Amino acid sequence: MLYKILAGLMVLVVLTLTGCGSSGTDSGSNDLLVCDAPLVPDEAGMMCVEKPPIACDPPTVPNEDNSACVVGADPTLDDPVYFPTANQAVLYYNRAGVGATNDPGDSAYDGWKLHTWNNDACDAYADGDTDWANGRAISGIDPNFGAYWILELKPGVAGTPGACHNFIIHKGTDDAGKEMGGTDFQAPLDQDDETFTRMNFTLSGVPTVFEFPLLSLGPQPVKIEGAAAHWLDTQVVLWDVPDGVETVKLHYSAAADLATTVENGLNGAAVELSATSLTEDQVAIAPHLASLPAFEGQWSSDEAKAVLKTQVVVGGYASDGTLLAATRLQHANVLDQLYTRGENDADEAMLGGVYSDEGITAAVWAPTATEVNLLVFNDDKTLANRYPMAFDDTSGVWSYAGDTSLDGKLYRYEV
Incomplete structure (x- = not known):
């Protein structure tokens, strides 16, 4: 029996080895x-x-061996149309990101001037300062890099380490017409890349002077700009939305961390608003704002009060859901509507130090605050006590009821 089993195993091994052969x-x-x-x-x-080529976010490009992204000129771009001579500099200004075509005579550059001046820090211009109302006219338009100014320099400035020139790009004479954030700029004249020496490049709305040619910074997140929207009453927001906006949303965050990204637009909790028309009573709240487009949300007074204690921003979206614009809201009107229309609310409240037979009450109107403390100081102005204050949701008033020992004390509110 054992012999038969062994024989069977030998056959199995042979078959297995045969199956593994060539x-x-x-x-x-x-x-x-x-x-x-x-x-x-x-x-x-x-x-x-x-x-x-590896993928690099502007203004970086692949390095020579295509192994890393570095800041510098993109070798695939065409050369600028103008390179400065020995005693010249050139400044490029590109408005392609805000609608310029960069064609010859492009009207997008009409009226834009270059204000220049010398000072101790940057003393480069051969022809001195310009008058603010009559700056330097554009010298030409590059099809890729936009308008440019050719600037004559003092002899010997070219090649001097640390040499620079002062400038402001502007339109008109008021501060609103200043480009690139509205500040004074210095352009270096001793670039590391000798190919573009005494050449600088700027982009509309970008407060940076670049020392090499570039077309754009690539897709950028929408900025939360200003406070162009008005929260009118409990449910209505007024905002002169930019062109292309199809949907308006109110975003809010108790953590005050609202921000925008290219990928996700505006974060935070969001409520979509519907276009609406103002009633006569709503027009009467702020007649000077009545011509603005109106948008309505569906929430209660209590919910509005809660949201007003958070960071609030409205966002405007294209039909495909892309965020096009974002701005903060002005709250004065809605606060009046929520806290002063009753018979016993903010405009009837006693504020400051209020004396009574029971003691002294400190009260302050701060309806958007999430916490308020009363700080009481010693005569030498060192802190004596910090008292948490209580919030009244009807009036928006925070108060602390103390005894007569508060009389004559120095105090302030911590919000």
């Missing part, structure tokens, strides 16, 4: 394709090819 098909070479850098094998592993 199929008779030539398996070919197992040698890997080796390429000399910077070449790499193609997807099939059959040929050596150039490595595809």
Whole structure:
């Protein structure tokens, strides 16, 4: 019996070894394709090819061996149309990001001037200062990099370490017409890349002077700008929305962390608003704002009061859901509507130090605050006590009821 079992095992082993043998098909070479850098094998592993350019966010570009992103000129771009001579500088100003075509005579550059001046920090211009109302006219328009100004320099400035020139790009004479954030700028004249020496490049709305040609900074998140919207009453918001906005949403965050990103737009809790028309009573609240587009949300007075204690921003969206604009809200009107229309609310409240037979009450109107403390100081102005104050949701008043020991004390509110 044992013999038969062993014989069976031997047959099984033979069959197994036979099954693992050669199929008779030539398996070919197992040698890997080796390429000399910077070449790499193609997807099939059959040929050596150039490595595809790595993806870099502007204003960075792939370095020479395509291994990392570095700040510098993009070698794939066309050269600027004008390079300065020995005693010149050139400043480029690109409005392509705000609708310029950069065609010859592009009207997007009409009226834009360059204000220049010398001072101890930057003493480069051969022809001195310009009058603010009559700055330097544009010298030409580059099809890629926008308008440019050719600037004559004092002899010897070119090549001087640390040399620079002062400028402001502006339209009109008031501060609202200043470009790139409205501040004074200095452009360096000793660039590291000798190809673009005494050449500087600017982009509309970007408060940076670049020392190499670039077309844009790529997709940028929408900025939360100003406080152009008005919260009129409990449910209505007024906002002169930019062109292209199809949907308006109110965003809020108790953590005050509202921010925008290219990928996700505006964060925070969001409530979509509907276009509406103002009633006569609503027009009467703020007649000077009545011509603005109106948008309505569906929430209660208590919910509005709660949201007003958070960070609040309205966002305007395109039909595909892309965020186009964002702005903060002015709250004065809605606070009046929520806290002064009753018979015993904010405009009937006693504020400051209120004396009574029971003691002294300190009261302050701060309806958007989330916490208020009464700070009481010693005569030498050192802190004596911090008293938490209680909030009245009807009036928006915070108060602390103390005894007569508060009389004559120095105090302030901590919000």
